[in-house]
Amino acid sequence: MEKMDVSSLIGRLLCQLGFHSFRVIDATFGFGDAGGVEKVECRRCGVIMSRKA
Ligand SMILES: [Zn+2]
Structure with missing residues (x-):
């Protein structure tokens, strides 16, 4: 079972x-x-985005 800690839960949220x-x-x-x-x-989630510098 995946270890769940509070900080990762908050980060995911x-x-x-x-x-x-x-x-x-x-x-x-x-x-x-x-x-x-x-x-x-x-x-945290690995999403990649582009934004204006
Ligand atoms: Zn993220």
Whole structure:
């Protein structure tokens, strides 16, 4: 059986609510009006998203 602790339960709940714990895994620096884009990954659920830097 999978070990469940309180912090991982809370973390999973936060992810379901959209509050991920992102770390930056890649960043593209834009020039002028283009702007930069960061690729971020949630260290809890592993979802990967891009966002404006
Ligand atoms: Zn997450």
